[in-house]
Amino acid sequence: MSKNRFLDDFLVGESFTTKGITITEGEIIHFAMQYDPQPFHLDVTAGLESPYKGLIASGFHTVAICFRMFIQTGVLLACSIGSPGVDELRWLAPVRPGDTLKTKAKVLEIRPSSSKPNRGILRMKYVGTNQNGTNVISFIVNHLLLRYKE
Amino acid sequence: MSKNRFLDDFLVGESFTTKGITITEGEIIHFAMQYDPQPFHLDVTAGLESPYKGLIASGFHTVAICFRMFIQTGVLLACSIGSPGVDELRWLAPVRPGDTLKTKAKVLEIRPSSSKPNRGILRMKYVGTNQNGTNVISFIVNHLLLRYKE
Numbered sequence: 001m002s003k004n005r006f007l008d009d010f011l012v013g014e015s016f017t018t019k020g021i022t023i024t025e026g027e028i029i030h031f032a033m034q035y036d037p038q039p040f041h042l043d044v045t046a047g048l049e050s051p052y053k054g055l056i057a058s059g060f061h062t063v064a065i066c067f068r069m070f071i072q073t074g075v076l077l078a079c080s081i082g083s084p085g086v087d088e089l090r091w092l093a094p095v096r097p098g099d100t101l102k103t104k105a106k107v108l109e110i111r112p113s114s115s116k117p118n119r120g121i122l123r124m125k126y127v128g129t130n131q132n133g134t135n136v137i138s139f140i141v142n143h144l145l146l147r148y149k150e
Numbered sequence: 151m152s153k154n155r156f157l158d159d160f161l162v163g164e165s166f167t168t169k170g171i172t173i174t175e176g177e178i179i180h181f182a183m184q185y186d187p188q189p190f191h192l193d194v195t196a197g198l199e200s201p202y203k204g205l206i207a208s209g210f211h212t213v214a215i216c217f218r219m220f221i222q223t224g225v226l227l228a229c230s231i232g233s234p235g236v237d238e239l240r241w242l243a244p245v246r247p248g249d250t251l252k253t254k255a256k257v258l259e260i261r262p263s264s265s266k267p268n269r270g271i272l273r274m275k276y277v278g279t280n281q282n283g284t285n286v287i288s289f290i291v292n293h294l295l296l297r298y299k300e
Contacts, residue, residue: 035214037221038230051231059233060217064185064210071187080188081201083209086239091232 004078007110007120007145015106018069020131023057025097031061057095062137066103066128079145081119089139093130100131108140112147119146154228157260157270157295165256168219170281173207175247181211207245212287216253216278229295231269239289243280250281258290262297269296 025044032041036058039046047055063086070076095101105124112120122145128137175194182191186208189196197205213236220226245251255274262270272295278287 035218037218038226040232056232058214059235060210060214064208064214067210068185068187076188082190082206083241085209085241087237089236089239091235 003074004149005075006079006149007112007122007147010107010110010122012107012110015104016070016073016075018073018103018105020100020102021065021069022100023065023095023097025055028055028057028061028095028097031064032058036060052094054094054096059089059091059137062091062095062101062128063089063139065101066126066137066139067141069101069103070105070124070126076143076145078149080143081146082144084121084142084144086142087140089137091137093134093136095130095136099136101128101136103128118148118150119144121145153224154299155225156229156299157262157272157297160257160260160272162257162260165254166220166223166225168223168253168255170250170252171215171219172250173215173245173247175205178205178207178211178245178247181214182208186210202244204244204246209239209241209287212241212245212251212278213239213289215251216276216287216289217291219251219253220255220274220276226293226295228299230293231296232294234271234292234294236292237290239287241287243284243286245280245286249286251278251286253278268298268300269294271295 029042040050040052041058044055103126105126108125109123122143125140127135129135179192190200190202191208194205253276255276258275259273272293275290277285280286
């Protein structure tokens, strides 16, 4: 992965696969206490009694972890100036304590702004996969990127 | 808001407005360190030099806070068994330290499952608003809810 990429340095179809992060019971409960206090994210016993038959991570936790894994690669460090939003966020399978997730981010579209010559949208599809090769999440981020160093 | 609601107790068009949460610089930086380590979420100086002219919250932080505010009402406590996903997540305006957000969640659609008689989808549009009445975020959650106590 080259350093200091800008919008026009990406190619449609190009993809990036991240290192992994192992999800612990402690992190699942800590996130849920702050952001998603539902019993099956907080309480091992309630998780066992739920349709998931065990504690599972909040989907908002999973999306944040998978996004972080890609940001952590540094690919967008020089060029990212935010995002207008995310499309088609899908939670495909439960994430459980002990799972190790990796993320693949693939370029779907590159769209220079028609009004602001210094920027544009990089549309990327993220897929998070666990240690068994099961896809647990997918989502599309519309990244707002600079086209050159300002 | 009545207690122990199930899917069929909701009405299309019905809405719920939450209490507020004030967003601090410390929480913005803490979340960004874990889940979105981009300079304009982590570093006050880098924020000032960014197009936002100051530190702003990660969009994944804002969505988690707004979701939490609605979960915290307890409306879904008896009936929520998860979610297959989110549509049309839009970050509409920056969230800055000191902002106080509230969330309005409105029922768009109620769709009993055709295959599993005990459950269905409640499609809800969330809108997060700051102390000035500016909408900062909107998103649609497809909530998977029980139709009755099991």
